[in-house]
Amino acid sequence: MPTLEIRDLHVSVDTKEGPKPILRGVDLTINSGETHAIMGPNGSGKSTLASALAGHPKYQVTSGTVTLDGEDVLAMTVDERARAGLFLAMQYPVEVPGVSVANFLRTAKTAIDGEAPALRTWGKEVKAAMADLRIDAAFSERSVNEGFSGGEKKRHEILQMELFKPRFAILDETDSGLDVDALRVVSEGVNRAKQNTDVGVLLITHYTRILRYIKPDFVHVFVDGRIAEEGGPELAERLENEGYDRYVGTGTTMSA
Amino acid sequence: MAITTDHTRAVADGAHSHGVVPAGSRAERKTSFDLADIPVPTGREEEWRFSPVARLQPLFAEDLGAGGVLTTVVEAPEAKVEIVGKDDARLGTTGKPGDRTAVTAWNAAQEATVITLPAEAVASDVTSVRVEGVTKDVTAQHLLVRAEHHAEGVVVIDHRGDAMLNQTVEIVVEDGAHLTLVSVQDWTDGAVHASSHRARVGRDAKLKHVVVTFGGDVVRITPDATFTAEGGEVEMVGLYFADTDQHQEHRLFVDHAVPRCKSRVTYKGALQGVGAHTVWVGDVLIQAEAEGTDTYELNRNLVLSDGARADSVPNLEIETGEIDGAGHASATGRFDDEQLFYLMARGIPEVDARRLVVRGFFAELIEEIGVPSVRDRLIASIEAELEKSMSVITGIAPAAAGEAEQA
Ligand SMILES: Nc1ncnc2c1ncn2[C@@H]1O[C@H](COP(=O)(O)OP(=O)(O)OP(=O)(O)O)[C@@H](O)[C@H]1O
Ligand SMILES: [Mg+2]
Numbered sequence: 001m002p003t004l005e006i007r008d009l010h011v012s013v014d015t016k017e018g019p020k021p022i023l024r025g026v027d028l029t030i031n032s033g034e035t036h037a038i039m040g041p042n043g044s045g046k047s048t049l050a051s052a053l054a055g056h057p058k059y060q061v062t063s064g065t066v067t068l069d070g071e072d073v074l075a076m077t078v079d080e081r082a083r084a085g086l087f088l089a090m091q092y093p094v095e096v097p098g099v100s101v102a103n104f105l106r107t108a109k110t111a112i113d114g115e116a117p118a119l120r121t122w123g124k125e126v127k128a129a130m131a132d133l134r135i136d137a138a139f140s141e142r143s144v145n146e147g148f149s150g151g152e153k154k155r156h157e158i159l160q161m162e163l164f165k166p167r168f169a170i171l172d173e174t175d176s177g178l179d180v181d182a183l184r185v186v187s188e189g190v191n192r193a194k195q196n197t198d199v200g201v202l203l204i205t206h207y208t209r210i211l212r213y214i215k216p217d218f219v220h221v222f223v224d225g226r227i228a229e230e231g232g233p234e235l236a237e238r239l240e241n242e243g244y245d246r247y248v249g250t251g252t253t254m255s256a
Numbered sequence: 257m258a259i260t261t262d263h264t265r266a267v268a269d270g271a272h273s274h275g276v277v278p279a280g281s282r283a284e285r286k287t288s289f290d291l292a293d294i295p296v297p298t299g300r301e302e303e304w305r306f307s308p309v310a311r312l313q314p315l316f317a318e319d320l321g322a323g324g325v326l327t328t329v330v331e332a333p334e335a336k337v338e339i340v341g342k343d344d345a346r347l348g349t350t351g352k353p354g355d356r357t358a359v360t361a362w363n364a365a366q367e368a369t370v371i372t373l374p375a376e377a378v379a380s381d382v383t384s385v386r387v388e389g390v391t392k393d394v395t396a397q398h399l400l401v402r403a404e405h406h407a408e409g410v411v412v413i414d415h416r417g418d419a420m421l422n423q424t425v426e427i428v429v430e431d432g433a434h435l436t437l438v439s440v441q442d443w444t445d446g447a448v449h450a451s452s453h454r455a456r457v458g459r460d461a462k463l464k465h466v467v468v469t470f471g472g473d474v475v476r477i478t479p480d481a482t483f484t485a486e487g488g489e490v491e492m493v494g495l496y497f498a499d500t501d502q503h504q505e506h507r508l509f510v511d512h513a514v515p516r517c518k519s520r521v522t523y524k525g526a527l528q529g530v531g532a533h534t535v536w537v538g539d540v541l542i543q544a545e546a547e548g549t550d551t552y553e554l555n556r557n558l559v560l561s562d563g564a565r566a567d568s569v570p571n572l573e574i575e576t577g578e579i580d581g582a583g584h585a586s587a588t589g590r591f592d593d594e595q596l597f598y599l600m601a602r603g604i605p606e607v608d609a610r611r612l613v614v615r616g617f618f619a620e621l622i623e624e625i626g627v628p629s630v631r632d633r634l635i636a637s638i639e640a641e642l643e644k645s646m647s648v649i650t651g652i653a654p655a656a657a658g659e660a661e662q663a
Contacts, residue, residue, distance in 0.1 A: 054597075054601050055600075055601075056597055057593065057597070077600070077606070078597060078600035078601055079600040079601075079603050079604055079605050079606065079609075081601075082600070082601055082602055082603035083603045088601055090598070090601075093598065094592075094594045094595055094597070094598035095595075096595050096598065096599065096612070096613065096616060097616050097617065098615065098616025098617055098618070098619035098620060099612050099613070099615075099616040099619075103612075104599075104602075104612075107604055107608065107612065108599075108602035108603055108604055111602070111603035111604045111605065111608070112602070112603040143616070144598075160602065164602070164603070
């Protein structure tokens, strides 16, 4: 069974004052088909974990390992990781002016699969996936993320997750900024992907509302650059009611 | 447009200028047909302060030859081509030279090539003027493109080869005419080219003026456009791509001398390699009597690698309050590593991702040019330029490591 395995991961971010340690020993194993939720206070390092896994050059891994089916992910370039089956739905998707969504999707799909998608079926597949996510067909001709609303950007991320069929997807606050309807539409997209491809999901969120649609198998509490507690779905409810007080301020201090 | 506009990042060596107001009004700039009125510049003058005057020196001389370029015109069936003496009364009607190269070009040229789109004719094909550099003899050239009243057509001036060329291009767009004039600078390395474009735009006439600069050591184009009657429209579009040690300068001047005319200026450039230098200066003057003027100018530069420098100076002078609209925008940005990361995180290799971003940067502009043959040529040239930078990137280091240093 495909497995994404994170062992004792330490990560620093490049700042003007030099490298600043953010992640302090993250351990996490995700098997395909599993959904893991990560919840934690602002600044605890959740996006840093997501970016480091995707290989963002600003983040330096100082120690630890990440493997995908035993393959060393950290030795791979950003694009190699994506082609190996890793997908990151970003908290703040980037605008790419002048590059149409249609062109972008086709180029990325070709890169990931190692061959161009069949012309006839690809167009239909994209159309259907856009319709499922309530994305207007006119978006095909628009520049990637340019002028998209917050919710449209998030739907565009999930559209890619459905089309690219990754083995592991990290969803960084895909639910934030979505209204109730959009939240449902996006959640359905994630669930479709889970059903169709058995993708393993790492879902970063602040709220339990998305977890009512996307059922997590495990919930991890992320505090000060590491996982402070693990549990089942019931842990999420408790966090939403009680907050993170019991984790913060004990032991290590907040770095933010 | 989401290119980075943080000026400190834009050019690492701090050599970026923006919005510097030139000394004195553009209206007061000395213009003359007389050599004695416009002396050889030192490089400190407002109009030369960004230019490599040493490399342009041969073009400042009073005596310039004529044999350095071979000019071939393939005209539309409706168009007329003549070679005339410099005493032809149709020459010199678009305004006086405004800087040293313009005045030496005017005085040195002994004859001129005149292309006429006759009154009310609609050209069925592009008229192409091929200017090929054949020797490095310093050469003066004079072209006049006339669109008589209600004529329509496209004229493409295509510069290739290696030359030392000092050129005048006069453009007359009579009442109701629609002219697209394209000047492509696709010189080989070593070429030095100065060109003064001077346009007159008549009542309800429209000029689309397109400049595309890729090749040559030093290219300095100064397009001036003046409206002579109401209802005129000028659209100036420019695209440039500067490599290592290339100097590409585009200085525009749109003179709103009469009421109710419209001008749009859009120039975009990319730079790569140490010593690549681009200069864009956009002067727009709205004179006191030019009520109802509508103008907007924009310049964007994309810096692809360290050691390149883009100067961008929009300058809007408004002498009347009764205008419809006037604005400008200028931005110079580093290649955006976040865009690169986003595309690579979707499996797209770095080389392809860079290509997508740069193509995207120029995409809208290429569509605006609207001349299919020029568009295809442009896309191919941009690809060729990118090929150069890709070999640099792929030659140095693994993608991830190379990017980490730049971030
Ligand atoms: N470029 C940077 N320079 C300085 N500090 C940074 C940089 N990037 C991240 N950090 C710091 O790293 C810490 C973790 O940030 P991160 O974005 O991973 O948090 P998060 O858990 O995703 O927070 P949120 O819930 O607000 O999204 C924060 O304290 C942040 O300020
Ligand atoms: Mg975050």
